[in-house]
Amino acid sequence: MTSEVPTDYSDFTVGAPIADDRAPDGPIAERWDRRRFEAKLVNPANRRGRTVIVVGTGLAGGSAGATLAEAGYHVVQFCFQDSPRRAHSIAAQGGINAAKNYRNDGDSVRRLFYDTVKGGDFRARESNVHRLAEVSVQIIDQCVAQGVPFAREYGGLLDTRSFGGVQVSRTFYARGQTGQQLLLGAYQALSRQVAAGNVELHPRTEMLDLLVIDGRARGIVARDLVTGAVSAHLADAVVLATGGYGNVFHLSTNAKNSNATAIWRAHRRGAYFANPCFTQIHPTCIPRSGEHQAKLTLMSESLRNDGRIWVPRTAGDTRSPELIPEDERDYYLERIYPAFGNLVPRDIASRAAKNVCDEGRGVGPGGQGVYLDFADAIARLGRAAVEARYGNLFEMYQRITAEDPYRVPMRIYPAIHYTMGGLWVDYDLQTSVPGLFAIGEANFSDHGANRLGASALMQGLADGYFVLPATLADYLAQAPVAPVAADHPEVTTVIAEVTDRLKRLLAVDGDRSPESFHRELGQLLWDECGMARDEAGLRRALARIPELRAEFWRRLAVPGTGEELNQTLEKANRLVDYFELAELMCLDALHRTESCGGHFRTESQTPSGEAARKDEEFGYVAAWEYTDGGAPVLHREELTFTEVHPTQRSYA
Amino acid sequence: MNLTLRIWRQAGPDAPGALTTYQVTGISPEMSFLEMLDTLNEELIPRGEEPVAFDHDCREGICGACGMVINGQAHGPERTTTCQLHMRHFQDGDVIDVEPWRSAAFPVVRDLVVDRSAFDRIIGAGGYITAPTGSAPEAHATPVPKEAADLAFEHAECIGCGACVAACPNGSAMLFTSAKVVHLNVLPQGAPERRSRARALVGAMDAEGFGGCTNTGECATACPKGIGLNAIATLNREFLLGGR
Numbered sequence: 014m015t016s017e018v019p020t021d022y023s024d025f026t027v028g029a030p031i032a033d034d035r036a037p038d039g040p041i042a043e044r045w046d047r048r049r050f051e052a053k054l055v056n057p058a059n060r061r062g063r064t065v066i067v068v069g070t071g072l073a074g075g076s077a078g079a080t081l082a083e084a085g086y087h088v089v090q091f092c093f094q095d096s097p098r099r100a101h102s103i104a105a106q107g108g109i110n111a112a113k114n115y116r117n118d119g120d121s122v123r124r125l126f127y128d129t130v131k132g133g134d135f136r137a138r139e140s141n142v143h144r145l146a147e148v149s150v151q152i153i154d155q156c157v158a159q160g161v162p163f164a165r166e167y168g169g170l171l172d173t174r175s176f177g178g179v180q181v182s183r184t185f186y187a188r189g190q191t192g193q194q195l196l197l198g199a200y201q202a203l204s205r206q207v208a209a210g211n212v213e214l215h216p217r218t219e220m221l222d223l224l225v226i227d228g229r230a231r232g233i234v235a236r237d238l239v240t241g242a243v244s245a246h247l248a249d250a251v252v253l254a255t256g257g258y259g260n261v262f263h264l265s266t267n268a269k270n271s272n273a274t275a276i277w278r279a280h281r282r283g284a285y286f287a288n289p290c291f292t293q294i295h296p297t298c299i300p301r302s303g304e305h306q307a308k309l310t311l312m313s314e315s316l317r318n319d320g321r322i323w324v325p326r327t328a329g330d331t332r333s334p335e336l337i338p339e340d341e342r343d344y345y346l347e348r349i350y351p352a353f354g355n356l357v358p359r360d361i362a363s364r365a366a367k368n369v370c371d372e373g374r375g376v377g378p379g380g381q382g383v384y385l386d387f388a389d390a391i392a393r394l395g396r397a398a399v400e401a402r403y404g405n406l407f408e409m410y411q412r413i414t415a416e417d418p419y420r421v422p423m424r425i426y427p428a429i430h431y432t433m434g435g436l437w438v439d440y441d442l443q444t445s446v447p448g449l450f451a452i453g454e455a456n457f458s459d460h461g462a463n464r465l466g467a468s469a470l471m472q473g474l475a476d477g478y479f480v481l482p483a484t485l486a487d488y489l490a491q492a493p494v495a496p497v498a499a500d501h502p503e504v505t506t507v508i509a510e511v512t513d514r515l516k517r518l519l520a521v522d523g524d525r526s527p528e529s530f531h532r533e534l535g536q537l538l539w540d541e542c543g544m545a546r547d548e549a550g551l552r553r554a555l556a557r558i559p560e561l562r563a564e565f566w567r568r569l570a571v572p573g574t575g576e577e578l579n580q581t582l583e584k585a586n587r588l589v590d591y592f593e594l595a596e597l598m599c600l601d602a603l604h605r606t607e608s609c610g611g612h613f614r615t616e617s618q619t620p621s622g623e624a625a626r627k628d629e630e631f632g633y634v635a636a637w638e639y640t641d642g643g644a645p646v647l648h649r650e651e652l653t654f655t656e657v658h659p660t661q662r663s664y665a
Numbered sequence: 666m667n668l669t670l671r672i673w674r675q676a677g678p679d680a681p682g683a684l685t686t687y688q689v690t691g692i693s694p695e696m697s698f699l700e701m702l703d704t705l706n707e708e709l710i711p712r713g714e715e716p717v718a719f720d721h722d723c724r725e726g727i728c729g730a731c732g733m734v735i736n737g738q739a740h741g742p743e744r745t746t747t748c749q750l751h752m753r754h755f756q757d758g759d760v761i762d763v764e765p766w767r768s769a770a771f772p773v774v775r776d777l778v779v780d781r782s783a784f785d786r787i788i789g790a791g792g793y794i795t796a797p798t799g800s801a802p803e804a805h806a807t808p809v810p811k812e813a814a815d816l817a818f819e820h821a822e823c824i825g826c827g828a829c830v831a832a833c834p835n836g837s838a839m840l841f842t843s844a845k846v847v848h849l850n851v852l853p854q855g856a857p858e859r860r861s862r863a864r865a866l867v868g869a870m871d872a873e874g875f876g877g878c879t880n881t882g883e884c885a886t887a888c889p890k891g892i893g894l895n896a897i898a899t900l901n902r903e904f905l906l907g908g909r
Binding site for chain 2: 079080083094095096097098099104113115151153154155158159160162163165166167168170171187190194197200201204205207208216239268269270302305307308310311409412413415478479482522524525526528529570572573577578581
């Protein structure tokens, strides 16, 4: 458990199957109710004496911290940003789904459940997804009560819009800044608890390891990013709400500091890592402009409601868009998928864009782009209406590209956006380490192989406001309460390991920045484990990553010391984990010789070029166990579908 | 483009600071200001020199983490965040001064990084609606006039970057505080705590050491989210009506 010796990722062994033993059986619509009733409660008087660590302050962590503190638990909360309000959930644009059926367009809990299971290409758990759909209704109530300024109709009722992959209008939104508004709601609730003394907040503090004592998660080791002090924090349970790992690709839509260290260190301490190869490529990102680019900027998927996507019919047509007549344009999504058109799910839209660009029909510099055209919408609705719906997005696009999207079509291209994989959790959101919970994007549970738009915000808040507070109470009611001594041998050991690792990073004294390694690793992953994967490419990546890692430990340059604010050191430390995670992603992608959702193995496609699943062979969650220096162990969790029967997904 | 940068370097809160001159070459007009600083740091790191520390995260203008005074202006010459300021707004050969936010209530942590936790404490004093988490009335039980929802949204857009404080000659946090008060006070859900909220937030703001407002208006000019001075007028009215 202690060494930095790389695990051999060229092979794996198969371990015992696992099962989600917390999910109740019986009628699916009654399961969450039953679980809540059967969950043990903690007497209000005893809650003050129970300490819960929450790592992360995004939608999942912020809502969990606020709710647990309000319930009376003592919460110790961490974020690496200077304020909990800056967690990356703030950048989510489009909206949040809820099965309110305010539009009377046939929506229901069951339909949201159905859409999500189908959209995830039948690689999510039915029980979890149904609970998510049920709870979605309460989330909107909660946020409205907090003062989240959702868009309203003139009659004062809530407005909704539709999103990719669905045919009902169930997405609640606050212009193009829904994530910001939901996060501020959670942050304000959390700030109230901080001021009341119920939450002890540690901003600018990064979790660097997990403390597992007597088989249970009992705390974390964290570094104060200002002073560099490494210290242990102890608790009765630990909640990881640290988001996804999309930044392993270097160029992604994730905030620059989002990283995988917390979940990866938990994985090394015994938490299984599920479906790491399931990454989501988002279709509507601003194309990269050059080698200097540090991150990619997403344009909300809601733009696809009114924007039409097209490329020239002929390859090599470099005329400016207004000079290309209608009959020489290919509105390829509308042509191939007439029922859903521009609103097909993200994986379908992304791959279609890649295909037309691969055919040489891409637009803009480098041919890595397709048009997202609002000319028809402006003609139909008027500029003012389009501005009211998407004004801030248009402004952002113009600021970045210096092009006016009211006059020329936007250019978009797919980018890494979200990771459906994450720590394996049971129905209680507990990992394979007792007392360690993972919520929001940090877990794997609700989106299968592809996430529908406006569902990430829904899951973050469902987990934090509603699910975790009930299931965590059950754990705390039954867990032993013996305190861990601050000088427990495991505490001392892990602090020493973390400190030693930082020292070794500082001691390499080479000539390459962590950023330069990150770019190289990211490009390799994008090329070989990106929008399309095949065996040869994945094997190439698995051979190359260890070489790159060896070079990292030979040539890394980190100026300064560990006893100060040192952003280069922070980055280098995260990269160590990215190298290992990247290998597990490639191994997972290699072993899953089917295509599903965002995981497209070119060897497995239908005659029409869509993802071909192999349900008989791969209808399972791949939960990987870490072994120190040995090959990873694959534990399969079989997925059963009793409510939504797996079919080839069709949006035609 | 080739540029001369004069950047504030300061090793820690108590260390002396000074402007240090750097040359950067081959800057593309497509780069953001932060990508230009990345370029500088990528040259410094392999040489074993300490890179310039600055706060940043989302790099799409919404997290509010980035912020520096560029040629004397908060976030620089365009009305946007530093991460969304592109180098096409500068000329080849320019000399650019880069400094941290300066305010007694925002101590320098290192180089361009400052401590803005005072903002979190202001919010903690009452910048919320006291709604229990985990249960709430049906959302449509409280209709909200569209005008109120839009007005609330326009003020809820504040990203807490602190440009208003950095731009104000008094180092006042009135624009930040008033944005939150307007957001919550115009909504029916926020009405019950309307009066006490204005009092509590202003009290916290004063306690943190921010200066008073003298209607200079620099804050609204610097605000990347376009929050206007009328927010401050509303806050003043709410405060006066609040009584004790």
